[in-house]
Amino acid sequence: MGVSMRDVAAAASVSVGTVSNVLNAPEKVAPATVARVHAAIESLGFVRNDAARQLRAGRSRCVGLVVLDVGNPFFTDIARAAEREAGHHDLTVLLGTSDEDVLRESAYIDAFDQQRVFGLMVSPIGDDLERLDALRRRGTPVVLVDRDATGSPFDSVAVDDIAGGRLAAEHLCGLGRRRIAYVGGPTNLRQVTDRRRGAEEAIAQVPGAALEVIETPSLTVLAGREVGERLQRRKPGERPDAVFCANDLVAMGVLQAFTMMGGGVRVPEDIALIGYDDIDFARSAVVALSSVRQPTARIGATAVDLLLSAAADSPDGHTPANPVFQPELVARASTLGVREG
Known part of the structure; x- marks a missing residue:
C-alpha cells in the first residue's frame, strides 16, 4: 500500500x-x-495523489493541447513554448494530435474534458466549434491556436495567413514568375484556404500572372512529393514556373521529387519554390527553402497566457482576446538562386 x-x-x-x-x-x-x-x-x-486533489478542487493543474500534426515541427515548437510558459504557472501540458481527423479531435476533447483539465488549447480542423463552446460555457477555458476567432466567444492566437499568402505570391511575382501553383490541403483547414486567398489577391494585381491550385489530402512530405512527381511528368512548357506550398513539409516533399527523380527540374532556375512556417529543416534542405515565418514561440506562450486570463473570469463575464501576429518572408536559395553565407 x-x-x-x-x-x-x-x-x-x-x-x-x-x-x-x-x-x-x-x-x-x-x-x-x-x-x-x-x-x-x-x-x-x-x-x-493529484487525481484525488483534482476531485476536491474541481480542476486539475493539467492543460490539454490538441494540434493538427505533432509530426510537423511547427506544432512541436508551439507545444514546447506552451510547456515552458505553463511551467512558470505550475501547469503541465498534455499533448494530443488530431492528425487532421475530426473524430480523433473530438475524442481528445472528450478525454481532456473527462480529466477535468485546467483549460484546453486547440488548433481546430473545421468550423464546427459547438463541442468546444459547450466546454467553455461549463467553465473550462478554451483557446483556439493558429486560428483567428475574432467576433466569437473564444480567445484565440493566430498569424495573419492571408497576409502570409500575399507575401509569398508577391515575392514570386517580384522575381518575374507568372505561372504559379499553390499546393496544399485539405481545404477544410482554414490555414490552407487563407494562404491561398492571400496568394490570389496578390496575383490578381499582376498582369499576366495566374494561380493553379493543386489540392493535397494532407500537409505532409509524402503529399508534397506526390505533387512534385506529377509536375515532373508534365512537359516543360506545361509546368508552373513557381510553386507556393501551404507549409514547409509539403514544400520539402516537392523539392525531394525535383532533386531525386532526375527529371531535369532545377530549383529555382526552372521552378522557384517557397513554403510556409519556416521550420528548422527549411534552412538545411539540399536547396535552402524560402518560407513565410510564423512566430511559434510567441504563439505557444500567448495561448497559455490567454488561458490563464480566461480562467480568472467567469465564462459569461470574460471578454475574449484575439491577438493576430504578422508573418515574415524569409527568402533563401529556392527562390533567389543564391546560397546563404
Missing part, C-alpha cells in the same frame, strides 16, 4: 493539515517545518 499524507505527518511530527499546507501553500508554514515535512516526504517516498 502506498505512503499516505498521514504517514508523512506522523514521520514529521505535524498534523495532516500542515502537510497539506506544505504541498499546496508553503508560505503559510514556518520554513523549519517545511524542511522537516520535505525530509519526511523524501525519506518515505511519498507521491501525492
